[in-house]
Amino acid sequence: MSTAEILAQIEKNKKKTLMVILALLLVVTVAFGLFFAKNNAVIAEERDSLTATGTIEAKTVTAAFKIPGKIDAMPVEEGSKVEEGQHLATLENNQLMAKYTQAQGAYEAALSQAEQAGSAVALTEQQVEATISQLQAKVAQAEVGLTDAQQMYDRISRLHQAEAVSDKDYDQAKNNLELAKNQLLEAQAGLDQALASRTQVQVAQAQYQAALGQQTQALGALEEIEATLEDAVLKAPAPGYITQKYLEAGEMVNAGTPVFQITDLERPYVKVFISEEKIGRVQLNQEAEIRVPAFPDKVFKGKVVWINDAGDFAVRRAVSEQHQRDLRSFEVRIDIPNEDLLLKVGMTATVKLVEGEK
Template identity: 55%
Template structure:
């Protein structure tokens, strides 16, 4: 009886073991199948991994100098046009004062030269009119003297007048002619004086040019003085401070780095087999390891038209080729500034 019981017990154990082995085999089979299906789904889905980035702008002075004040520090939030730092302005203020003085002097000279043009013209035209009047008067004197001389000449030939009267008339005629010549010469001289008007006009234009040049020097000095104030070009946070108060700085040397953390983005690479499924404006779910379970909603804002070779090489040279990938930029709003640049972002482009 004990032998039969032992045999039955052994059969039961063998059957149970066989069932357990079959169950384990089935479990392994279905597990492998499920893992393979999950792997296929992951390979076919539009998922990728990238890094959280933000637009960064470097703030630099346009003029060299010594930093007099640093008005913000790392971590400070700034707005467009906000003053960030200031240079020592004493030397530039002195240059502006010198340029302003030279400009005022040039303007005064230009006004004086401008006033002299009509004054000179009036004086010359008055002299010309006076010379013309003298010429006209001399011409009348010459005509009268010649008429008298001709009458005296006829009378003298007829012995009707004395030689003295004849000579007096002759001398008067010659004197009148000399007076006319002098008046005509004075008129020509007065007319030639019109060149002085042209000279005065040229001097005025030269003074105006010097005034404009001096005005440009003033504007340049003011621009240099304005550029001693470093203003923020964008809204964002100071993420890097390169210099300190009291240091000398050259034009263009980076002083601050400003990051727009309100509008972060992620760049990922999508293979050429999947890039046709990605469209501009497409919604994207973004997650980061720092906040498990939290999903940030973004959208596709840029797709690079030029592909790049992927790092993964072809497995079979005969049938497979290097797979190209295309860069995709995803805009991710960050209103609470929880996303930080450099975070690893997991991207799922929603179809």
């Protein structure tokens, strides 16, 4: 092959190579264009969607004794599931039990004294009123006797003046009248004394009221000891799981010192912030899809349970030709069922609020 032919072949190969390179550049350019277009579309869709990031949280409470003491027993450990009101720990209560026995005995004694005082009131009132009734009848009888004696005396006196009866009959009538007067005076004095004895009933009633007061005081002391004994038992203030155990059996504890931390792991939630441009698309009970890095292929279902009516911090600044202002965001809470306990408190969660057809 001549030199000219070789040069022509080389030139031809250069053209082919250039065409291939140009074709590859075109393909790459188109590919990158499609990639960036798709990426921009995804970003635009992401920006327009109701998607936000938050942290998995859960209701957490601490359990603490109301009184100081030495921890006697702790039947639950970290990780234990507890129900509201379940016994978590107890304090030593030997001294409290001794005080309870004393208070119970004092109350029973006060109760017995009050019952006796109440019975005494009824008995005293019955006796006094019976005596008064008897003396009232006696006074009435004496009044009748005095009336009869007065009438007899008046009749005998007239006859005596007319010398129709003897002095002996007149003296007898006069003596009978004096006797009837004395009997009435004696009966009336006895009735007055009986009426005055009603004060004994008042005294008995006062003693009964005092006994009732002592009974009430003793009952209050007993109930106070009972309440203290109840406070010596630590109960779960809410259902959940023991996520922290701060003390052990045998340790001394002050009133209010946390002993356990209880977290409601089965009902966690996540709070996210939605901008004011999108908050109008968020509704209560709206479904949500939650994803966490620990389970990239799993979608957890939740629903909106709270939307803050007050805006929070600005998410970005909106600028128009006429004015500029800060766009605010609104806090939204989504509850997430978690019976299998896969979600952990503190996990980062991506939340997408599901919108229905418009």
